[in-house]
Amino acid sequence: MPVPVLGLVPQRHLEDWDAFGINAGTHNGVLDSCEVSISYTLWRNPANLDDPANFAELDEEQRADLELEVPWERPQWLFERVRRMRYRTLWECVKTHWGAEPHEYDSVEARLVSHVNHILENRFRATRVRGKLPGDLDSPVDERHVEHGIALLVNGYEREGARIDTDPDVYGVGVVLDNGSSVTAVLPRDELRFIELAFATRRL
Structure with missing residues (x-):
C-alpha cells in the first residue's frame, strides 16, 4: 500500500487481531489501485x-x-x-482506498456507497437480499444519500467528511485523505453505542 492504512482508534470494546484483506489492481504491470479492509472482534x-x-x-x-x-x-x-x-465481528468495517489516478468511481461518495452496499449484501443477506445468489439488495443506497460537512477525527485532527445516515441497518462515514486516498467505515447500528468513531494510522 503506497499510502498509510487507517483503522479505528484503539478502544476497549474492539479487538484488532490483524484480520485484514487486500485488493489491488494493476495497469501494464504497475500497481494503480489498492484497498485494505480491516475487521474487528467486538466485545459488548x-x-x-x-x-x-x-x-x-x-x-x-x-x-x-x-x-x-x-x-x-x-x-x-x-x-x-x-x-x-x-x-461478534465488525467485518471489513474500515477500508482504506488508494488510486494512482483520479476516477469518478474513486470519489469518497462512490467509495462510501459501495462500502455500505457491500456490507448490506454480505452481512444482512437474510433480511436485505432477495432471490438466489447473488440476489438483489433491497433498498440499496446511492450518492443521493450522502451527506457532506461531517466532522471526523483522523489521527487526532478534525477533518471534513461525509456520511450515509439513511439506512436502517448500518451507518457509514468517509473522508478524503492525502495522496489520492480515502477511508470509509460502515458499522451496524446495533453496535454504534460501543464504538468510538475516530480513525488512526494502523501498521500492517
Missing part, C-alpha cells in the same frame, strides 16, 4: 469474554458447522479464525 462486555452478549447471533446450521470435528489437525491460524466466528 470486555470485562467478561464469556458473557453471552459477546457471542454472534448464529443459526443452527452455522453453530453445527463450528462444532464440526475434522479428521485432521487445524493449523493454529485456522483454529483461531474458527474460534473468532463465535463472537
Whole structure:
C-alpha cells in the first residue's frame, strides 16, 4: 500500500487481531489501485469474554458447522479464525482506498456507497437480499444519500467528511485523505453505542 492504512482508534470494546484483506489492481504491470479492509472482534462486555452478549447471533446450521470435528489437525491460524466466528465481528468495517489516478468511481461518495452496499449484501443477506445468489439488495443506497460537512477525527485532527445516515441497518462515514486516498467505515447500528468513531494510522 503506497499510502498509510487507517483503522479505528484503539478502544476497549474492539479487538484488532490483524484480520485484514487486500485488493489491488494493476495497469501494464504497475500497481494503480489498492484497498485494505480491516475487521474487528467486538466485545459488548470486555470485562467478561464469556458473557453471552459477546457471542454472534448464529443459526443452527452455522453453530453445527463450528462444532464440526475434522479428521485432521487445524493449523493454529485456522483454529483461531474458527474460534473468532463465535463472537461478534465488525467485518471489513474500515477500508482504506488508494488510486494512482483520479476516477469518478474513486470519489469518497462512490467509495462510501459501495462500502455500505457491500456490507448490506454480505452481512444482512437474510433480511436485505432477495432471490438466489447473488440476489438483489433491497433498498440499496446511492450518492443521493450522502451527506457532506461531517466532522471526523483522523489521527487526532478534525477533518471534513461525509456520511450515509439513511439506512436502517448500518451507518457509514468517509473522508478524503492525502495522496489520492480515502477511508470509509460502515458499522451496524446495533453496535454504534460501543464504538468510538475516530480513525488512526494502523501498521500492517
